[in-house]
Amino acid sequence: MADIKKELSKIEFSKDAADYDQSKRYESLRESYPAIVAEALSSPFGAMLDIGCGTGALLQMIQEKKKDARFFGVDISEQMIQVAKAKLGEKADLRVSDSEKLPFPNEAFDLVMCTFSFHHYPNPGAVLLEVRRLLAPSGRLILADPTTAIPLLRQLVNFIHLFTKDGTVRIYSKKEMKVLAEAAALEVAKWRMLNWHSYMMVAQ
DSSP, X not given: OHHHHHHHXXXXXXXXXXXXXXOGGGHXXXXXXXXXXXXXXXXXXXXXXXXXXXXXXXXXXXXXXXXTSEEEEEESOHHHHHHHHHHHGGGSEEEEOOTTSOSSOTTOEEEEEEESOGGGOSOHHHHHHHHHHHEEEEEEEXXXXXXXXXXXXXXXXXXXXXXXXXXXXXXXXXXXXXXXXXXXXXXEEEEEESXXXXXXXXXX
């Protein structure tokens, strides 16, 4: 099941890569970018990794405001990485990679970001353990993803996603995300709703 979900996610995002930055489907997610960028720039960092970086739009926005850092991005879709490379060139190290097995050494990053891809991960705990491995001792994780505060609605959405073909696995409540973070030895420092359907969590 895990491999099937990953393959479905790869197909979905590869199909959307060329039009992702203009697509109406993702417009509400793009509206969250300024708040995520502001959070990323609120503390100093020397090296940043974006997991599920997509077209590199957020990396580009942050890099334009912070020229003295090193930027890295990974995505499961080769087409997404191709679009990101066309946009960022040599300004970022961009690679195709599974989020559960990231090709970087321990404690390599002061900032790890994961935006609007976490609900596609079949093994979220494994991804957060990788984040913990890669974070420097004073490092931060910024994670944004869809959710709903209404338990019955969240259960319905998750039931529907058992049958959808876009690779979505599950959306999580604030409590569930805190449990997942703590299991990976990450402490949730901030949580806020970005809009009616998405949150941003900062952990360290």
